[in-house]
Amino acid sequence: MLFFMLQLINVQLFSKYEIEQIRIKTEYREIILKKKDIKKPYYISLNPKSSIEINSSIKRTYKGTIKIFKKNEKIIIINRIKLHDYIIRVIASELGSDQSEEIIRAFYLVIKSYTINNLKKHKSIGADLCDITHCQLYYGEKNNLKHLYNVTDDLKDKYICYKNKIIEAYYSTICGPYTIDPSLIWKKRLPYLKSKSNIYKGHFLASTHKDYKWKAVFNKKKILKMFSLNKLKIKKKVNNYVLELGDNKKTIKAQDFKRKIGHAIYWGKLKSLQFDLYEDEKNYIFKGYGSGNGVGFCLQEARELAIKKLSYIEILSFFFNDIKICE
């Protein structure tokens, strides 16, 4: 499976922003591109001293090359980078620094499986993945990358497998009390992924984390108009997981509801589909658990297992049944 490690992948940068202007500073020159100037694609090689700044406000540094072009009057920036380099930077973006080695190692293999199974997810713009929670966080260069390279060096050619096939390693930032069976979301049954409670030695993992419980408030009128509803209520729920919302006439899949709110209001405000719904005069109030789809590997819960001195294989086996590390 060495093929994968040699692979270059394409990641959309600054996905959540409406880009009006780009300023690229390299060692030798500065390029400023405004939307109206971009008539044909631009290809630029980056080095550690290059920075990319958009809209005079957000500045980051990336490795590899970038392509800048316009599609439907939107500026798109795509970064081409080696898979291993990309995974290291996703760990840094998703996990932050100062983490124990076993969580870094477990997460490295999870990100690799997720990435391999989601290539071409954004093929309409020529990208594999975007750089926000829709796919995986990816903010480019960080301070602690050297440590991450050292800790994961012997895992370069390793994968998480079930019956000799790379698993589909879904993951969430924090799952809350339960993980979700993928068949509830995608009508997909995976023998190594089942709904389970995140209890270790009698305690719910990560329950003191700030994102374990969340609350999101949305203006009632805005929501009802957006979905053409008379009223909003939960219509179908299994365990903690909301499957359908709507009113007496109309039903909306909870996944579609979350996606539409994400695009229209703010991606990530409705953190998961494990919630209860309340209302007051003006607002709908969502009170929920966890962040992400809650399927598979749970990053914050896994962090606690690493703190409790479990090895990376033990951590992975907590979330995925009957898996092996293969080459």
Ligand SMILES: [Zn+2]
């Ligand atoms: Zn995406």
